[in-house]
Amino acid sequence: MGAQQREYRQRTRSIKSMKKITRAMELIAASRVVKARARVVETTPYAEAITKAVSAVATFADVDHPLTTERDKPVRAGLVIISSDRGMAGAYSANVMKRSEQLREHLEQSGREVVPYLVGRKAEQFYKFRRREAAGTWSGFSDSPSFDAAEEISQRITDDFIAGAVEDGVDELHVVSTKFINMVTQEVQVIRLLPLEVVEGNAEPSDDELYPLYDFEPSSEEVLDQLLPKYVKARMFNVLLQAAASELAARQRAMKSATDNAEELIKTYTRLANQARQAEITQEISEIVGGASALADAK
Amino acid sequence: MSELKVSLVAADRTVWEGTASKVIVRSIEGDMGILPGHTPVLGVLVSGDVRIESGGKQHKATIDSGFLSVDHNSVTIVADRVDADDMVEAVGR
Numbered sequence: 001m002g003a004q005q006r007e008y009r010q011r012t013r014s015i016k017s018m019k020k021i022t023r024a025m026e027l028i029a030a031s032r033v034v035k036a037r038a039r040v041v042e043t044t045p046y047a048e049a050i051t052k053a054v055s056a057v058a059t060f061a062d063v064d065h066p067l068t069t070e071r072d073k074p075v076r077a078g079l080v081i082i083s084s085d086r087g088m089a090g091a092y093s094a095n096v097m098k099r100s101e102q103l104r105e106h107l108e109q110s111g112r113e114v115v116p117y118l119v120g121r122k123a124e125q126f127y128k129f130r131r132r133e134a135a136g137t138w139s140g141f142s143d144s145p146s147f148d149a150a151e152e153i154s155q156r157i158t159d160d161f162i163a164g165a166v167e168d169g170v171d172e173l174h175v176v177s178t179k180f181i182n183m184v185t186q187e188v189q190v191i192r193l194l195p196l197e198v199v200e201g202n203a204e205p206s207d208d209e210l211y212p213l214y215d216f217e218p219s220s221e222e223v224l225d226q227l228l229p230k231y232v233k234a235r236m237f238n239v240l241l242q243a244a245a246s247e248l249a250a251r252q253r254a255m256k257s258a259t260d261n262a263e264e265l266i267k268t269y270t271r272l273a274n275q276a277r278q279a280e281i282t283q284e285i286s287e288i289v290g291g292a293s294a295l296a297d298a299k
Numbered sequence: 300m301s302e303l304k305v306s307l308v309a310a311d312r313t314v315w316e317g318t319a320s321k322v323i324v325r326s327i328e329g330d331m332g333i334l335p336g337h338t339p340v341l342g343v344l345v346s347g348d349v350r351i352e353s354g355g356k357q358h359k360a361t362i363d364s365g366f367l368s369v370d371h372n373s374v375t376i377v378a379d380r381v382d383a384d385d386m387v388e389a390v391g392r
Contacts (some may be wrong), residue, residue, distance in 0.1 A: 042311055042313070043310065043311055043312075046309065046310050046377060050377060052368070053366060053368050053377075056341060056368070212371065213339060214340060214368075215338055215339065216341050216342070217326050217327070217341070217342030222327070222343060223341050223342070223366065226343045226364070226366060230377075233310075234310070237310060
């Protein structure tokens with residue numbers, strides 16, 4: 001077998017084994033994305049119950065809480081960046097980082113100091129490579145975030161927000177993450193998490209479920225005090241779960257196109273190897289025929 | 300006599316959903332029993348047991364901190380974590 005042929009065969013073999021890997025990753029991502037989406041749906045009742053309760057309190061009591069109060073002159077802005085732990089997900093992390101850089105620039109131009117909080121190893125690497133400091137980092141759960149993780153992050157950012165810029169905290173808090181729209185579309189989104197704006201979700205209460213006159217136990221302030229941190233937690237959990245679903249969907253898509261590309265390459269190299277083999281045979285035949293005719297001429 | 304529509308919701312799932320005749324929770328000011336026709340309440344719960352009496356049976360779950368909302372005979376109990384191992388015939392799992 002000629003050198004050329006061997007070369008092509010070797011490449012085909014290595015591409016075949018790579019294809020097996022990307023195919024396996026595609027299938028894994030495909031099966032996990034279903035679970036991730038189910039988890040987003042499962043957390044909706046919790047988020048809805050909390051949103052409803054917060055709206056109810058807000059209707060009957062003056063919502064004058066540190067977490068909802070706009071600061072006069074924000075000087076430090078927190079930036080939570082939610083990326084993935086691992087690559088092989090196409091432009092998933094790159095898109096998030098790109099958007100976060102834009103926001104960072106925008107915030108700095110408006111005279112705010114940016115305090116980054118990083119979620120996911122990719123974001124950590126991005127900051128480490130640029131030798132930037134981060135206020136907090138969390139990683140190791142990007143494709144299946146637990147509620148504990150959401151609790152830890154939201155605890156930290158709420159504490160920093162309440163501390164305020166004067167005490168090394170922040171005055172406002174933005175989250176850059178990816179929103180899961182459907183299997184083919186995931187959008188990078190920016191949410192201003194704190195100070196809180198209570199949104200009623202997409203389901204407006206109909207007339208017959210107007211909020212009744214609630215009794216608060218022990219008092220409306222106390223209830224609000226307990227509810228708002230939970231609201232932040234629920235939002236954070238939802239954002240993390242959506243990011244996880246998006247990451248898996250992006251990975252599935254990236255691995256699908258890698259597998260398709262490998263197939264294409266295998267086809268090309270098989271053709272080339274066949275061609276090389278045929279060329280070798282033709283050459284051998286012409287050598288034999290040439291040799292035979294030289295012998296015949298010599299007679 | 301009407302019944303209570305109860306849902307017990309944890310951060311990551313709905314633990315129990317159904318109708319009940321009585322719900323007992325531990326609020327920040329002490330244990331609190333809810334019967335049908337209770338006045339609308341929004342209350343803060345501390346860690347403890349939630350007991351739901353439904354069809355002559357009692358379902359028990361342990362929650363960490365959470366809150367409770369009651370209006371028009373529908374009761375929603377929300378907690379971050381719910382330990383529902385003792386819960387009989389949990390619905391919606």
